Amino acid sequence: MAEKKATIRFYEELNDFLAADRRKKELEIYFYNNPSVKDVIESFGVPHTEVDLILVNGISAAFKDRIKHGDRISVYPKFESLDISSLSKLKDRPLRQTRFVLDVHLGKLARYLRLCGFDTLYDNRYEDHTIVEMSGQQNRIILTRDIGILKYSTVQHGYWLRSDNPGQQLREVIQRFDLKDQIRLFSRCMECNGTIEQVDKQQVAPFLLEGTKKYYDRFYRCRQCGKVYWEGSHYQQMVQQIRQLLYEINRGT
Numbered sequence: 001m002a003e004k005k006a007t008i009r010f011y012e013e014l015n016d017f018l019a020a021d022r023r024k025k026e027l028e029i030y031f032y033n034n035p036s037v038k039d040v041i042e043s044f045g046v047p048h049t050e051v052d053l054i055l056v057n058g059i060s061a062a063f064k065d066r067i068k069h070g071d072r073i074s075v076y077p078k079f080e081s082l083d084i085s086s087l088s089k090l091k092d093r094p095l096r097q098t099r100f101v102l103d104v105h106l107g108k109l110a111r112y113l114r115l116c117g118f119d120t121l122y123d124n125r126y127e128d129h130t131i132v133e134m135s136g137q138q139n140r141i142i143l144t145r146d147i148g149i150l151k152y153s154t155v156q157h158g159y160w161l162r163s164d165n166p167g168q169q170l171r172e173v174i175q176r177f178d179l180k181d182q183i184r185l186f187s188r189c190m191e192c193n194g195t196i197e198q199v200d201k202q203q204v205a206p207f208l209l210e211g212t213k214k215y216y217d218r219f220y221r222c223r224q225c226g227k228v229y230w231e232g233s234h235y236q237q238m239v240q241q242i243r244q245l246l247y248e249i250n251r252g253t
């Protein structure tokens with residue numbers, strides 16, 4: 001059987017997954033049978049969940065499509081500003097509501113996301129296959145620092161975090177999924193992901209320290225675990241961080 005050849009090029013941040021000498025240029029691939037587009041892309045170490053649009057010879061292609069001799073493949077990540085939903089064939093089920101499930105190393109990010117009001121499942125006892133199952137059953141985006149999880153073929157929505165720093169990770173997630181306008185501070189419990197509601201001071205007074213009772217009047221309680229929140233100095237600091245982050249995102253820095 002004759003060897004066949006095609007070319008592939010990865011765009012924008014998909015290059016993060018490639019070795020330095022393979023970035024931002026056309027790469028040649030050689031094959032005998034006709035591999036699927038998905039297999040070819042993943043052979044370069046790029047998880048399919050990072051890909052939002054594939055063009056083969058200028059026409060939108062699906063992951064299962066087969067590569068032929070002479071094909072030119074262009075692979076694009078999630079577009080930030082351009083709506084390609086009418087073009088792309090990739091995602092079976094669009095997400096209506098942005099929800100997450102996090103891998104076991106992302107406890108701090110989980111708290112940040114919950115602080116911002118995003119439905120975020122996290123438990124440091126989750127195993128990879130559990131995370132993948134929850135993602136599929138509940139239509140949740142997997143956030144991870146472990147590319148391996150995103151290579152399960154059943155994963156539809158996932159994102160590989162570039163940074164190790166929780167503040168940076170939050171920024172990545174907000175930008176990547178365009179969540180700036182969906183942030184709702186104080187709507188979700190940082191401990192358990194339950195929703196929280198405002199409660200009368202009288203109702204929670206017996207559980208409060210004297211100082212807290214004296215200086216604060218607005219209180220919130222988690223409907224699920226009962227944890228009581230108030231706008232103390234720790235909260236103020238976190239809110240300040242989120243404001244700063246949004247300011248920087250808006251400025252494009």
Ligand SMILES: [Zn+2]
Pocket residue numbers: 189190191192193194222223224225226227
């Ligand atoms: Zn709670």
